[in-house]
Amino acid sequence: MGYRIGVIGLGYVGLPLAISFSKKFKTIGFDIKKNRIEQIKKSFDVTNELSKEEISDAIKNGFEVSDQINHLKNCNVFIVTVPTPIDENKLPDLTLLKKASESISLILKKGDFVIYESTVYPGATEEICIPILQKSKLLLNDDFYVGFSPERINPGDKAHTFENIDKVVSGSNNYALKIITKLYQKVINAKIHPVSSINVAEAAKIIENAQRDINIAFVNELSQIFEKMDIDTTEVLDAASTKWNFLSFKPGLVGGHCIGVDPYYLAYKAAKIGYQPEIILSGRKTNESMPQFIFDKIKEKLNFKKNENKDILILGAAFKENCPDIRNSKSQDLYNIFKYNRLNCKIHDAVADVQEMKSLYEDDFIEKIDSIYDAVIIAVGHNEYINLNFEKFTTIESVIFDVKSIFPKSKGFLRL
């Protein structure tokens, strides 16, 4: 197959995908961020998804990256992997998706394929992306073809990678579906699951993270109820987990670019068509309430007042354990609540990039833990935190909150 692949958006989804495609096809990656392009050229991946070797091997074998869309003008398959975040009102922000579609429309040719991997609500590809692509004056299914194949990258997960997990694919017509299925079969060593429409593929993706969100919200709600009853939620969950069909979820902070975002996409679309999604939104509400719940517990234990001279340390700024990504992290919400209450709050992360930490938290970012704190919140379960000697930076009166229950109950730490 004489396919030349252009990948639009080289984040934690796009770069691994582009590298995989580059092993079988001529592949060019595009990103609007100049520094990301420079880093990739130096075989450095700030998201930690790929090793230096994997990137440099790909480059040696012809993989190219560029911040100029014209560089991709000879490609005939465009795969869009740009972020689809929410705005400050928790509404879908499709700016980057629209921009990517605009850029592609400038270089789209007869016979080309455009495959979207970015998570959207059902209907978005047909209602928003395709009209933009048609600004090229080319016609869908006559001149060019569209597909949707949801990304399933799990940041930091080395077991479930682009190449070895099952892939849902869809197309704008049967021919598109056939070609897109074949294309992914070339690069993926797992099952390709074709579905009957782009809507179905979009829906299949958006519900995956909504399901995780609601399940974590359920155990977060339990932890709020049981805390009032002086029942240890982790012990309850461990006991319930001895039942064959109990689902093991842990309470905690839900951040990131997927679980805390996708449900809003689905809720947006549902509301638009006249359905108020009770379950989905109650899940979001509960998960959003967790930083305040943790703050309230610490406040109750330390019995502090606003502006009082208390030293707080948050361990973990990333949105997920063993992951360097500090964007969309609920640790930041927790930090903001402490700052709003004018407490002396510092934040540490064992994995995140020092420069990124500095630019987000300025003087409140600490690289080394060398002071004594009144409260320490282990907000993220990075492996590095398990071996910490808490006696070095706490006193007998300090409060330690082990949000993710990474330590045994016998330690006597507060937990959800």
Place this chain on the structure above:
Amino acid sequence: MGYRIGVIGLGYVGLPLAISFSKKFKTIGFDIKKNRIEQIKKSFDVTNELSKEEISDAIKNGFEVSDQINHLKNCNVFIVTVPTPIDENKLPDLTLLKKASESISLILKKGDFVIYESTVYPGATEEICIPILQKSKLLLNDDFYVGFSPERINPGDKAHTFENIDKVVSGSNNYALKIITKLYQKVINAKIHPVSSINVAEAAKIIENAQRDINIAFVNELSQIFEKMDIDTTEVLDAASTKWNFLSFKPGLVGGHCIGVDPYYLAYKAAKIGYQPEIILSGRKTNESMPQFIFDKIKEKLNFKKNENKDILILGAAFKENCPDIRNSKSQDLYNIFKYNRLNCKIHDAVADVQEMKSLYEDDFIEKIDSIYDAVIIAVGHNEYINLNFEKFTTIESVIFDVKSIFPKSKGFLRL
């Protein structure tokens, strides 16, 4: 161990438990329902959990049943397995649990154990049952001991039985926990999981079904959203299920004595201690709305008016597939909505007891399907319904609603 077991309540939980204990200990079962006692004496189990042979073998080996509590006066371990339903206001109805405790208090002796298996909200055993037992003038942990070990019977499930599933146990003190653990170890060929308090054991049980409820509510909510978008929910769920961590739940009617009931127990207790449980109650609300949703779809398709001469058939009156139990079934709610709208609604069940069907549905119960219907709703996925020839009792204009998606999409039936 010289234990003599008395089992209070011989329903689908108590009878299998009593029979299992009778293999190792002298065991007497008690139930207030005279006809249930007569049936068991004739080795007949209307709940289908046990075969004639299993019961008659137990009786031959000394298993006794009685509707007189005094028959159990020589027992020294009492296990309570009475129903804990909800009343018409969806509030916990602990009448039978209180009555069982009263009965035991009349025959309780020094050194005796009382173990509750009935599902309750956390705190109920200590707040409600123990005070009643102490009417005997015996003192907890001085004279008698209490435990809580939640039942995990899954009606109709022959793979997960009392004897082969892990069991959570708790006790009123360490001695009680030790003895109760040993007792269950004698009859259960799986792990015994002791927990630190009765509260924890109660909590572990009540969340199991609440979790299932919320997960089914989530897919029910999806089916309501996707129906408006003309997306087939089953196809979406099948696609999402190709992701390694997607949880496979099907939309449907949630009835029965556990999933549709336990969340109200937890919500009741949460509200009592000042916490409004968003997730749990939104799950209940969505699941309770499903009969009306199905009715609305049928109405939309048939375009009927109240009191119009339309013939409706509901297939399945039980609360669960391949289970004869018609109590707490949402099929009945669906039937009631059709009747309220004065349509000619009949109901059939391939598994339930004919007499029970007759007494609940009177003339609307049909044993044989030998008429033509305008709408047929396959509400319960009994195996018997898969081989039905729908052409025999529907016309080309009839609407068939396959609530549990037991038929392939290609059949063209409506589904959730």
